[in-house]
Amino acid sequence: METLVLKPDENSIALAGNLLRNGEVVAIPTETVYGLAANAFDGKAVAKIFQAKGRPMDNPLIVHISDISQVYDLVCEFPEKAQKLARQFWAGAITMIMPCSDKIPEEVTAGLDTVAIRFPSHEIARKIIDSAGVPLAAPSANLSGSPSPTSAVHVYNDLHGKIPLIIDGGESTVGVESTVLSVVGDVPTLLRPGGITVEQIESVIGKIRIDKGVLNQIDNNAVVSSPGMKYKHYSPKANIIIVKCDGDEYTDYINTLPEKKNIGALCYDEDRDKLTVPCVSLGEKDDFQTQAHHLFDALRQLDLMNLHTVYARCPKKEGVGLAVYNRLIRSAGFEVIDLEKS
Ligand code: AMP
Ligand code: MG
Numbered sequence: 001m002e003t004l005v006l007k008p009d010e011n012s013i014a015l016a017g018n019l020l021r022n023g024e025v026v027a028i029p030t031e032t033v034y035g036l037a038a039n040a041f042d043g044k045a046v047a048k049i050f051q052a053k054g055r056p057m058d059n060p061l062i063v064h065i066s067d068i069s070q071v072y073d074l075v076c077e078f079p080e081k082a083q084k085l086a087r088q089f090w091a092g093a094i095t096m097i098m099p100c101s102d103k104i105p106e107e108v109t110a111g112l113d114t115v116a117i118r119f120p121s122h123e124i125a126r127k128i129i130d131s132a133g134v135p136l137a138a139p140s141a142n143l144s145g146s147p148s149p150t151s152a153v154h155v156y157n158d159l160h161g162k163i164p165l166i167i168d169g170g171e172s173t174v175g176v177e178s179t180v181l182s183v184v185g186d187v188p189t190l191l192r193p194g195g196i197t198v199e200q201i202e203s204v205i206g207k208i209r210i211d212k213g214v215l216n217q218i219d220n221n222a223v224v225s226s227p228g229m230k231y232k233h234y235s236p237k238a239n240i241i242i243v244k245c246d247g248d249e250y251t252d253y254i255n256t257l258p259e260k261k262n263i264g265a266l267c268y269d270e271d272r273d274k275l276t277v278p279c280v281s282l283g284e285k286d287d288f289q290t291q292a293h294h295l296f297d298a299l300r301q302l303d304l305m306n307l308h309t310v311y312a313r314c315p316k317k318e319g320v321g322l323a324v325y326n327r328l329i330r331s332a333g334f335e336v337i338d339l340e341k342s
Helices: 010-021 043-053 068-074 080-089 123-132 152-159 198-205 249-255 288-303 321-331
Strands: 004-006 026-028 035-039 062-064 094-099 114-118 136-138 165-167 179-182 189-192 239-244 263-267 279-281 309-313 336-338
Touching (some): 010 026, 152 288, 249 309, 263 288, 279 288
Parallel strands (some): 062 114, 094 179, 239 309
Antiparallel strands (some): 062 136, 179 189
């Protein structure tokens, strides 16, 4: 199949809407990462997403809307706390898990009795949803397991030949996937950190629970609150190792490694001039938003450098830094060298 890549305009958005209404998949830009979308009410169309990505069928998708009124078709209950969060943070980078209506095919929910819903702020994403005339189920538009796509080129590299259309809306500004919060039950639970931070959520609805899968490795056989937690994610070709430390120990550690062939670094701007190995920077040390924006592109750049091992700075777990940490620790398969302890 030929894959068209088109800039967003009236014609390309109408074409995307047509394809989606006719049961096809289309890659669309959003503010978090690019999504691979299909009509959320059409199980056969949604199945094509899993096929193109090679995504395990038991990992449910997020349904994207372009108007709050669409929520009522998707849920059987819109909890009070979810409504408060929606008023504050939608349109934006937070997905809420709610009890689902019986209109949603099981391909979307993976057979769960809940559904994940997000209202993206990206103007083109919203226009495409409007043009399709239905909510769109969409996971990230990458091959399952590889770093999520934050540009049309990333999508093309992973999925060309497998999907008919990519709408190129430029770089995703946030750069990491949405925050996923379950609002089912008494205390809302964070299942995935993202663009909207824990601090922001708690300022609206009070204390939330952080699921243990956010920071810790999940056993393959464990029962998880969010199926996505148990899969290998965000993996570049090189081995990533996280280095935990505060100051110059990071650059000293790398520069004094006995063997530096095919070694690289995923560092901060401040480290670049000190390092004697090839490196890619995420941004300044305390600029978590820039780090999030660069993360997936940096992982893809490292892929092109033919490295065997990449030593990555351990991100701080504050604000959007928690999302960067959550993605990077997974791309490293939870392998950490703790220089603070040695
Ligand atoms: P992606 O679309 O690739 O960003 O992945 C969506 C994430 O949301 C995955 O980690 C899913 O496991 C999670 N998710 C989607 N629907 C649900 C649900 N009903 N309950 C729990 N987690 C969900
Ligand atoms: Mg994904």
